[in-house]
Amino acid sequence: MELLHFTGQVWRPPYEASSQLLQVTAGCTHNKCKFCSLYHGTKFRLSPITEVEEDLKVIQSYQPKARRVFLTGANPFVLSYNRLLDLGLLIRKYLRHCESIGMFARISDIKPKTVEELKNLRHLGFDSISIGTESGDDDTLTAMNKGYTTNDIIEQCKKLEEANIRYNLVYLTGLAGKDKGERNAINTAKVFNQLHPFTVNFVSLTVFPESGLYEEIQRGDFVEATEHERLSELRTFISRLHIETTLLGNTVSNTVPFIGMIPNDKVRLLNELDLAIRNIGEGELRQYRDNITSL
Numbered sequence: 001m002e003l004l005h006f007t008g009q010v011w012r013p014p015y016e017a018s019s020q021l022l023q024v025t026a027g028c029t030h031n032k033c034k035f036c037s038l039y040h041g042t043k044f045r046l047s048p049i050t051e052v053e054e055d056l057k058v059i060q061s062y063q064p065k066a067r068r069v070f071l072t073g074a075n076p077f078v079l080s081y082n083r084l085l086d087l088g089l090l091i092r093k094y095l096r097h098c099e100s101i102g103m104f105a106r107i108s109d110i111k112p113k114t115v116e117e118l119k120n121l122r123h124l125g126f127d128s129i130s131i132g133t134e135s136g137d138d139d140t141l142t143a144m145n146k147g148y149t150t151n152d153i154i155e156q157c158k159k160l161e162e163a164n165i166r167y168n169l170v171y172l173t174g175l176a177g178k179d180k181g182e183r184n185a186i187n188t189a190k191v192f193n194q195l196h197p198f199t200v201n202f203v204s205l206t207v208f209p210e211s212g213l214y215e216e217i218q219r220g221d222f223v224e225a226t227e228h229e230r231l232s233e234l235r236t237f238i239s240r241l242h243i244e245t246t247l248l249g250n251t252v253s254n255t256v257p258f259i260g261m262i263p264n265d266k267v268r269l270l271n272e273l274d275l276a277i278r279n280i281g282e283g284e285l286r287q288y289r290d291n292i293t294s295l
Contacts, residue, residue, distance in 0.1 A: 004055045008042045010072050011295075013130050013168070013201065014250055016102060020066040020095075022055055023047055024087055025073030030106060032145045033134075035175065037210035038295065039074050046079070052087065056094040065097045077105030077129060081117040088124035100127045105167075107131060107148045110156040118163030127166050128198060131157070134172040136191030137184045144175060144213075150191050157195045166198040171237065173230040174205035178223040181233030189240035200241075202249035204230050206292050227255055227285035228277055235273045238266060252292060255285045 007026035012019070027044035028036075059066065069091055079087070091098055101124070110118075135141055136150050160167050169192065176184035192200065205224065207214050216222040225233070238247065241262055247269065249258040256276040260269045 002058045004058055005047065005051050006072070007045060009038075011038055011074075011104075012070055012072065015168075015199070015248065016068075016070045016130075019068040019070035019102065020059060020063055021072050022052065022059070022069050022091070023073065024052055024071045024103075025076045025079070028074030029078050030075070030108070030147055032147065034144045034212040034216065035172070035205060035207065037208045037214075040210040044074075049086065049090070053090060053094075056090060060094045064095065066095050067097055067099045069095065069098055069101050071101065071103035074104055075106045075109050076103040077109040081113050081121070084121055084126065085124065088121065088126060092124070099125060101125045102128045102130065105129045105131050107133065107152050107156050110159060111152070113159075115159050115162050118159060118165055122163050122165045128168060129160065129165060130168045130201075131170065133169045135175055135184055136171075136188030137176060138187075140176045140180070140184050143177075150187070153191055154194055157197070161196055168199045168201055169195070169197040170201045170203060172203050172205055173233050173237075174225040176225070178225050178229065181225050181229050182236055185233045185236035186240060189237050193240075193242050196243060197245050199246045199248050201251070202234065202247065202254060203251050203295075204253045204255065204289075206253045206289060206295060226282055227289065228282055231256060231273055231277050235270060235277075238262070238269055238273070241266075251295070253289075253295060255288050256280075 004023065006023050010021060012021065024047050025045065027042040028039040029044050031039055088101060091101060133153055134144070134146060136153060138150050141149060157167060171188055174181065207217060213222060217224065243262065245262050247260050247262060256273065258269055258272060
């Protein structure tokens, strides 16, 4: 069977495990977040339409009834409205059973697109976009070079809501550093409470040598939060979250994995975190993190 075009390692959220992957970009247009090393050494690349069409022909031959396609790359939503429109039509041409198209996005990728354009993309099936917000605390966003503010998060996500495009947000515990998790949790909950994310996905800071943050840690400019601090941060965030959504803490970076609905499962989740904080030692939790070799 002919192979599909993929560049470097391919990342997708756990909930996209059954989606058909299709490369339309490689690398990240921003690639300046201090903590991130996922796209280290990979220059941003736009896949030629001819290459995408070749892959769709291959997919059509072995997965003609694919119902969801996930576009790979750090932030394919950065593509222009017209480019995304063309890709959506091309996917529809070859995969007639496709119901939805997802991808990663940065907050800044949404900004150039009007609500009307977003509605047209939704009509083509673009839905359940995954956004690496990481935090709703301006000091943390600035320190980590995210390239946008909490006001940007609120403004752009509300545009998606107006266009009826569902979206998934990411919260990265430990990102604010030692003794700052409580502030990060409180401020992030304030921001997320103004929105209606389909899911909130939890990742915990895991630093690799290729990242700029690793160098800061070596110099003593950044001190990592302890594992118990991260769990307490997570507890504070969940306790202050008042919207209806699904919480997914099932990535390899989560020392205490969990899944739950808010508000229905809030008490259960808080009790599970309390139990973990009381009964699992800091050393055991840190050993788990130190053994993580890849996200």
